[in-house]
């Protein structure tokens with residue numbers, strides 16, 4: 407079979423099978439339990455029914471995710487630069503950064519709400535915290551992994567520190583930065599959703615997807631709950647797709663990860 | 670009449686920290702237009718000597734002057750070609766060649782103009798838009814040489830630039846290097862492990878011995894420039910290669926540890 411066709415047909419067949427099994431399980435369930443597993447059709451219906459509130463919640467969550475993500479990028483760049491410039495700073499801070507990366511931020515969500523207030527602010531802070539560590543760790547690694555021969559070349563031509571950083575270290579750290587960015591991009595919508603789940607608020611314009619999830623769940627609107635999950639999934643895809651495109655733009659000319667197999 | 674020395678090494682001694690003496694009282698001068706090859710056993714300090722001349726590592730004792738200045742003051746006059754091409758993979762060939770100019774604050778227009786001109790010299794005028802990964806090993810090395818030439822240096826230091834290339838490519842590049850010198854006059858210090866290459870390129874060959882690194886002998890190469898493929902086939906060339914090889918072998922044997 408044509409490999410291209412194969413790569414379309416096989417997943418399509420698997421998807422069809424999955425949906426068939428889904429329906430089979432659903433109709434095998436006792437009638438009074440069936441509401442627990444909405445069918446894909448019912449989920450689509452929920453989109454129509456709750457379109458407005460879902461759209462509003464999606465916008466709010468996107469806003470929180472974008473702001474937290476952007477803040478994490480900016481702050482991590484600054485910190486990574488500082489860490490890369492001074493091995494003293496790096497050696498003293500790195501273990502704690504790693505530890506913080508392992509710390510489940512979500513545990514502190516309730517207290518964060520008290521610190522910064524419910525709503526968008528909390529969502530942004532939680533998203534920031536979740537995205538920040540993979541970014542800072544990867545970018546720092548990139549900035550200190552510059553090819554030593556190239557550093558020597560720059561010394562040879564008596565480059566000043568700024569030239570060494572911006573013409574050499576930063577470009578050569580880009581692949582590492584994008585690795586961190588890709589991880590952070592998958593985390594950002596999830597972070598915003600989770601943040602909203604614990605710290606969201608209907609104040610202002612009605613909360614985000616996490617807040618909606620709580621409402622749907624308390625109202626036993628399970629098709630709408632599934633629809634919320636689907637929206638979050640799509641949001642994640644969009645974030646990652648954007649990062650992958652940026653990464654391709656920045657790296658495909660020169661980086662080996664984009665080496666074409668037919669060369 | 671001999672020209673005043675462009676490079677002068679007086680009793681140059683080098684050790685790294687408290688380690689053994691790597692270079693022991695080296696005395697060497699090179700005048701304008703000299704092409705000096707340095708040859709000797711591995712670890713005898715050839716690379717260290719070049720790095721001292723370039724001011725990339727400090728002296729322990731003695732003195733180095735380049736154009737009557739310290740290597741640091743003369744930095745603008747010298748260029749280094751490393752064994753690896755050391756190109757910036759994210760820049761095109763043209764921009765790679767322009768890096769030293771950029772570091773010296775030369776504007777974009779002028780940089781591009783100079784880059785194009787030196788790329789012509791190394792016969793890569795048509796590959797300016799390529800990225801390093803699209804080039805062969807020999808082409809990358811040519812870009813590296815073009816980059817070194819972009820600043821029109823008075824002194825070119827080359828540390829086994831063709832060591833990683835196959836014999837054919839190496840011979841081609843040897844001829845090209847000499848051809849370039851017809852357009853741009855620079856003094857060269859050239860480290861190599863290939864006697865044939867040293868004889869073909871240089872007018873002086875310095876044979877070094879190891880432990881501690883020191884100058885064992887200096888041989889003058891009398892053939893006139895320009896040298897061509899025909900030079901390689903000449904009797905005198907082959908005889909001199911044989912002579913230098915013999916000398917090098919005796920130095921290498923002397924610096925081997927004695928086994929019981």
Ligand SMILES: Nc1ncnc2c1ncn2[C@@H]1O[C@H](COP(=O)(O)OP(=O)(O)OP(=O)(O)O)[C@@H](O)[C@H]1O
Pocket residue numbers: 685688691710711712713714715716717718
């Ligand atoms: N940065 C350094 N620190 C400590 N020792 C060094 C350093 N660089 C070189 N050496 C030592 O100095 C000696 C000479 O090294 P160098 O690289 O100059 O030799 P070389 O003649 O270029 O050898 P090769 O032909 O293998 O390139 C070696 O014994 C090496 O171990």
Ligand SMILES: [Mg+2]
Pocket residue numbers: 715716717828
């Ligand atoms: Mg060496």
